[in-house]
Amino acid sequence: MTGLAEFRPVMLVTGVLVATLGAAMLLPALVDLAADNDDWMIFASSAMVTMLFGLGLFIANRGAPKGLSTRQAMLMTVISWVALVAFGALPLHWSGIVPSYTDAFFESMSGLTTTGATVITGLDTAPPGLLFWRGLLQWLGGLGIIVMAIAVLPMLQIGGMQLFKAEAFDTAEKILPRATQISMSITLVFIAMTGICAIAYMVAGMSADDAVIHAMTTVATGGFSTKDGSIGHFNSSAVEWIAIVFMVLGAIPFLLYVQMLQGRFRPILADDQVKAFMGFLAVTILAGWMMAHFSENHLGMDGLRHAAFNVISITTGTGYASTDYGLWGPHAVAFFFIIMFVGGCAGSTSCGIKIFRFQVLVEAVRQHISQVMYPNGVFRAHFNGKPIEDRVVASVMSFFFLFTASFVILSILLKMSGLDTLTALSGAGTALSNVGPGLGEIIGPAGNFQSLTDTQKWLLAGGMLLGRLELFTVLVLFLPRFWRS
Structure with a gap:
């Protein structure tokens, strides 16, 4: 297959996904209609445009060959994510809550990649449909990430994700007959977990709309809030403990x-x-508890709660804030900067480098040291009781190298665009790790991304996509060899 014929399966899948997103836009339209807010017309018209485009793509490419090659799967992943972000930005732009399409695209990218960085201020008084749409974007993004991590990335053997290939599909055969049923089971678990989280938030004192939106962004480890003060606005230890539990649950496979x-x-x-x-x-x-306590910002059990909340929020890539942890001292800034990169487990909604890659790295180093000490011995690195293949180790090493290179390049570009060093470094880190808040006064937990220039916002949006799609999927498109038959 060469030329346009090769793109047909890619366009077919993209069309289906875009049409589905258009249908999802009708939900915030109903929310605004119920609240007697005129913004329902913006969502209805966005839905019409999005569904027409998606259905048009689908109809034009019907009859495309079933099954995707590795190259098509990579193309489909990148094209569909960019298309969904571009259309997801329409209601944000047309509502006028953001001044430009750049801002709307940034917010939409932050939503679907579950980053949680925002350019919107005045969330406390924003229309209900718009707040629901931001939450729904993160919820759909979280679900899409799980399905991608189980079905697409292991097939592409990206960044060591092939470790989960046999496991996912052995599991599929043992538990359920088909991968589609696995996706359906995961969707039902995701919906149930969101429902339980929403009920818990309501019991803790949140209003129904706040509870539903925060449940969607907690389980998706996204971090969008309905308040400028994030979770800290509610000033409730019960709300924070509920968030802690569900952020951890969202970061487990x-x-x-x-x-x-x-x-x-x-x-x-x-x-x-x-x-x-x-x-x-x-x-x-x-460690966080010690910092909060000895900085005398939060003492005793209050310090433990704030430490647990903010450490879990940053590690899982959720990005909620309950307090400005930048005030816990200069060592706290360095501490939160480092844990920003770690992430949760593969096959969860969490972001970052992911725990399993650090485990593979440690195992590979341990194997190498043993080999040096006992040259005639036979040593194998293991993960989950199974030997790790050399190409998985190579794949993980490549991921670490690419992640570091991408971080350095993005930091330099942000610094050259006029940001100070701390903001540039933490901005690059928070985008690639899909965390949300950075460090410093501008984009720290007490700030937001509104004051950045358009160039800086496009750079960060690119970083979010790169981090969310595990680097290789995007970067391989820039290789001339990829486009040759």
Whole structure:
């Protein structure tokens, strides 16, 4: 297959996804209609435009060959995400809540990639449909990320994700007959978890609309809030503890929840990745608690709550803030900058480098040291009780190199665009790790991204896409070899 014929399956899938997004726009239209807000017309017209474009693409490419090659899968992933972001920005732009399409695109990209960086101020008085749309974007993005991590990325053998290929589809055969059923089971788990989280928030004192939107962005580890003060606005320890629980649940592989529903509890208890993630959180929360306490900002149990909330929020890439942790001292700034990159587990809604890659790296280093000490010995790196293939180690090493290179280049470009060093470094880190708030006065937990220039916003939006699609999927499109038959 060469030429345009090769693009047909890609356009077919993109058309279906765009039309689905258009249908989803009718939900915030109903929310505005129920609240007697005229913005429902903006969502209705955005939905019409989006659905017409999506259905047009679908009809034009009907009869395209089924199945995708590796090249088509990579193209489909990037093109569909960019198309969804571009159309997701329409209601934001047409509503006038942001001054330009650049701002709307940035907000939409931040939503669908579950980053949580925002350019909107005055959220407390924003129309209800618009707040619901931001939450829905993150919720759909979180669900899309899980499905992508289970079905697409392992097939493309990207960044060591092939570790989960056999596992995902062995599991599929043992538990459910087809991958589509796995996706359906995960969707149902995702919906149920969101519902339980919303009810918990309501019990803790949130209004129904705030509870539903925050539940969507908590489970998706996204971080968009309905308030300028984020979760800190509610000034409620109950709300923060609920958020802590569901941020952690959102950062654990959703396939494990499907197995639990089948009555198999051992996988979640025995999973190396989950154990390492929980261990990492325990150590970093303790460190954060010490900083909060000794800076005399939050003492005793109050300090533990704020440390647990903000450490989990940044590590999982949710990006909620309950307090300005930049005030906990210069060491706290460095601490939060480092944990920003870690991320949660593969196959969850979480972002960042991901725990399993650090585990593979440690195993590879341990194997190398053993080989140096005992040249005639035979040593194998293991993950989840299985030997790690050399090409998986190479793939993970390549990911670390590319992540570091992308971070350095993006930081330099942001610095050249006029940002100070801390803002440029943390901006690049927060975009690539899909975290949300950066550090410093401008984009820190107490600020937002509105005052940045259009160039800086486009650079950061590109960084968010790069980080969310695991680098390789996007960067490979820039290789001339990729486009040759």
